[in-house]
Amino acid sequence: xxxxxxxxxxxxxxxxxxxxxxxSSTPNAPSSSGPAxxxxxxxxxxxxxxxxxxxxxRDKGIFHKHGIELTMQQAQGGAAIVPAVVSGxxxxxxxxxxxxxxxxxxxxxxxAVANGNNSTGSTSADFGGLFVKDPNIKSPKDLVGKKxxxxxxxxxxxxxxxxxxxxxxxxxxKVNFVELAFPNMAPALDAGNVDAIFVVEPFLSxxxxxxxxxxxxxxxxxxNLCVALYFTSTQLMTQKPDxxxxxxxxxxxxxxxxxxxxxxxxxxxxxxxxxxxxxxxNLILPKWPGDIDKTSxxxxxxxxxxxxxxxxxxxxxxxxx
Amino acid sequence: xxxxxxxxxxxxxxxxxxxxxxxxxxxxxxxxxxxGILPEAYFPTASTIGRTMATLVTExxxxxxxxxxxxxxxxxxxIAVAAGIVLGVVxxxxxxxxxxxxxxxxxxxxxxxxxxxxxxxxxxGTDMESTLILVVYASFWQMLxxxxxxxxxxxxxxxxxxxxxxxxxxxxxxxxVFPTALPYALTGVRLAASVALILAVTxxxxxxxxxxxxxxxTANSSNSIPRxxxxxxxxxxxxLAANLVARAVERxxxxxxxxxxxxxxx
Numbered sequence: 001x002x003x004x005x006x007x008x009x010x011x012x013x014x015x016x017x018x019x020x021x022x023x024s025s026t027p028n029a030p031s032s033s034g035p036a037x038x039x040x041x042x043x044x045x046x047x048x049x050x051x052x053x054x055x056x057x058r059d060k061g062i063f064h065k066h067g068i069e070l071t072m073q074q075a076q077g078g079a080a081i082v083p084a085v086v087s088g089x090x091x092x093x094x095x096x097x098x099x100x101x102x103x104x105x106x107x108x109x110x111x112a113v114a115n116g117n118n119s120t121g122s123t124s125a126d127f128g129g130l131f132v133k134d135p136n137i138k139s140p141k142d143l144v145g146k147k148x149x150x151x152x153x154x155x156x157x158x159x160x161x162x163x164x165x166x167x168x169x170x171x172x173x174k175v176n177f178v179e180l181a182f183p184n185m186a187p188a189l190d191a192g193n194v195d196a197i198f199v200v201e202p203f204l205s206x207x208x209x210x211x212x213x214x215x216x217x218x219x220x221x222x223x224n225l226c227v228a229l230y231f232t233s234t235q236l237m238t239q240k241p242d243x244x245x246x247x248x249x250x251x252x253x254x255x256x257x258x259x260x261x262x263x264x265x266x267x268x269x270x271x272x273x274x275x276x277x278x279x280x281x282n283l284i285l286p287k288w289p290g291d292i293d294k295t296s297x298x299x300x301x302x303x304x305x306x307x308x309x310x311x312x313x314x315x316x317x318x319x320x321x
Numbered sequence: 322x323x324x325x326x327x328x329x330x331x332x333x334x335x336x337x338x339x340x341x342x343x344x345x346x347x348x349x350x351x352x353x354x355x356x357g358i359l360p361e362a363y364f365p366t367a368s369t370i371g372r373t374m375a376t377l378v379t380e381x382x383x384x385x386x387x388x389x390x391x392x393x394x395x396x397x398x399x400i401a402v403a404a405g406i407v408l409g410v411v412x413x414x415x416x417x418x419x420x421x422x423x424x425x426x427x428x429x430x431x432x433x434x435x436x437x438x439x440x441x442x443x444x445x446g447t448d449m450e451s452t453l454i455l456v457v458y459a460s461f462w463q464m465l466x467x468x469x470x471x472x473x474x475x476x477x478x479x480x481x482x483x484x485x486x487x488x489x490x491x492x493x494x495x496x497x498v499f500p501t502a503l504p505y506a507l508t509g510v511r512l513a514a515s516v517a518l519i520l521a522v523t524x525x526x527x528x529x530x531x532x533x534x535x536x537x538x539t540a541n542s543s544n545s546i547p548r549x550x551x552x553x554x555x556x557x558x559x560x561l562a563a564n565l566v567a568r569a570v571e572r573x574x575x576x577x578x579x580x581x582x583x584x585x586x587x
Contacts, residue, residue, distance in 0.1 A: 073529070074539065076527060076538060083442055190362075202543060274543040
């Protein structure tokens with residue numbers, strides 16, 4: 001149930017800000033003046049490949065070096081993470097870019113602090129891709145009038161699929177979307193309930209193993225497409241700028257480490273997912289650049305407006321650092 | 322005698338029949354994926370699930386999650402049962418309170434606990450406490466309603482008699498309300514126990530608070546399908562155990578009651 005529904009965030013926004021106001025005492029991070037004791041920090045993540053760098057960074061002592069003691073809380077998606085960060089239960093969170101853009105457009109007080117993960121840039125070997133079973137569907141524009149599975153409606157996956165179809169010359173508005181969790185997509189395609197699925201690893205490897213044809217990927221939107229970011233609340237940003245800066249620095253270092261040591265990143269997966277060690281060898285890992293790719297986020301924001309997720313393009317400077 | 326009747330009707334003791342049913346079910350789950358009626362990729366065979374369970378029970382992290390789920394369930398149930406009994410007896414014995422709270426209870430009771438998930442995430446977070454709130458909320462009503470009905474079911478003649486004999490409030494609760502409401506309350510406990518487990522696993526699954534539900538979700542996100550099934554079977558076994566315990570308690574505590582006694586017509 002990996003859901004990042006904007007509607008959910010909208011309904012919880014009011015309560016979230018109320019909770020944030022009422023709990024005026026800051027989250028459980030002790031304000032340490034010296035580096036002797038690490039600041040205790042809780043980060044809301046999703047148990048997927050994308051967050052391997054933060055686990056690796058913790059286990060390699062990178063966060064400790066920056067005076068941060070990390071606790072990871074596995075949540076079921078941005079819908080649970082965003083309100084928890086805003087109300088201060090988590091100090092930082094991990095969420096996809098479109099969810100963050102949607103939250104920001106509803107004035108949810110959040111701010112991105114570090115890069116999450118990006119497309120590999122290879123349209124044939126990316127960590128998220130569009131698959132079809134029917135041999136008559138030869139290219140993305142053939143999906144016009146067909147049913148495509150997306151993990152969440154009006155979010156990053158269907159926006160990506162629409163962009164892929166439009167790029168191929170099809171009318172993106174005529175693609176029908178069905179909301180299905182990633183784990184349920186392959187069975188749905190198998191049973192013929194949908195005509196195409198957009199899956200991410202480890203389901204992408206499984207789709208490939210089935211011999212299904214890949215007709216698109218995140219890289220089709222932008223070769224450097226920024227898929228997700230780490231973020232914090234604007235409250236923590238103003239109250240503990242030093243802690244936020246140390247988190248950003250540690251995150252950058254962790255991303256660079258994971259990018260440089262893919263084998264260690266693969267091994268790390270077995271510590272927080274149940275993917276078998278053998279299976280991790282064949283997975284396509286995302287790219288983990290240290291810096292946020294603003295160009296691709298700008299492009300996503302534009303697409304979000306084109307496809308009606310947002311009424312106007314948000315001012316990205318309020319979201320990005 | 323009842324057993325003799327059951328035996329005469331079916332030809333075999335119920336325990337054997339139950340075991341045969343279970344074996345048939347497991348066998349079906351072994352055969353259907355094997356012959357391809359169910360796709361094996363999504364419906365692992367019973368033996369695969371069994372093997373996965375065998376490895377599962379060797380992992381310490383599994384037992385941690387197991388303990389977390391059982392703890393959330395037991396704690397939630399205990400709170401709900403205690404609160405349900407106390408409030409049920411108080412509200413049930415004071416007619417004014419009963420009338421004043423009836424509409425509120427009828428309004429709050431049907432709210433599905435899961436609808437409160439967004440609220441508890443925001444107010445409490447994603448720890449065990451938020452799932453606990455769901456568990457207590459859902460199972461409390463089961464308990465309260467049963468106790469309310471139990472208290473209301475006191476035989477009017479017995480009540481009049483107690484009044485004639487000038488039994489005090491405490492004695493009336495002990496000798497009049499308690500025996501009348503006990504069968505209702507124990508049914509409430511049994512119902513609340515299964516509802517509490519449903520909500521414990523649901524909370525972990527949806528909120529992500531630690532426990533077996535969360536492990537199911539993690540296994541699902543990792544495409545570890547046999548593991549998902551194995552964990553589901555484990556939650557089912559917990560439910561089964563909970564029900565068996567509740568029934569045993571019921572039989573023991575109500576040994577005097579006509580519904581349990583075999584020698585008097587119920």
